[in-house]
Amino acid sequence: MGILQDDVIGDIGAVPVCKDCGSERVARDAWACWNAETGLWELETVFDECHCHVCEETTTLVWKRVESVPRKRIRELNDLYRTEGRGNGLVVITHGVQEKGEDFVNRVCDAVRAFDGFSDKNDPWGEHDFGSVEIEGEKIFWKIDYYDPTLTAGSENPANEALTKRVLTLLLPSEY
Numbered sequence: 001m002g003i004l005q006d007d008v009i010g011d012i013g014a015v016p017v018c019k020d021c022g023s024e025r026v027a028r029d030a031w032a033c034w035n036a037e038t039g040l041w042e043l044e045t046v047f048d049e050c051h052c053h054v055c056e057e058t059t060t061l062v063w064k065r066v067e068s069v070p071r072k073r074i075r076e077l078n079d080l081y082r083t084e085g086r087g088n089g090l091v092v093i094t095h096g097v098q099e100k101g102e103d104f105v106n107r108v109c110d111a112v113r114a115f116d117g118f119s120d121k122n123d124p125w126g127e128h129d130f131g132s133v134e135i136e137g138e139k140i141f142w143k144i145d146y147y148d149p150t151l152t153a154g155s156e157n158p159a160n161e162a163l164t165k166r167v168l169t170l171l172l173p174s175e176y
Contacts, residue, residue, distance in 0.1 A: 016061040018052035025053040073159040078128045089166030096172040
């Protein structure tokens with residue numbers, strides 16, 4: 001098929017694909033052992049043989065970067081919440097930021113809404129969930145965390161708005 005890029009194993013966002021057809025529907029022989037304490041199967045050993053479910057043959061795996069739909073959806077939901085306040089969430093402003101005064105907080109909020117300086121370096125997962133802005137020479141971090149609707153546990157699926165409450169936190173680096 002010739003669609004594969006260089007082998008990027010270990011890169012964030014890289015997935016194994018069939019060397020011949022490029023499909024992500026691949027499998028690898030492995031052993032798993034039952035862990036009675038956790039109640040889960042744990043991967044013990046991975047073997048060399050790989051199989052492609054599309055080609056229905058033994059294959060070699062190569063790694064390529066992909067833009068996954070869930071990450072794209074997470075990014076869209078994060079941007080909607082951060083820039084327009086649309087979606088299911090809340091904003092938390094730490095004491096350190098609040099102590100700078102209401103005018104300062106308003107300028108921080110405006111700067112976070114306008115932030116668009118994302119790159120592979122500061123946003124390796126492509127979810128637009130963290131950044132920093134500078135107001136009056138003061139660096140402020142912002143981050144978005146994903147919780148279940150009751151705010152008692154992490155979200156099962158941050159790409160699903162019904163299962164996720166976004167918490168946008170504004171904080172000083174010393175409060176991180």
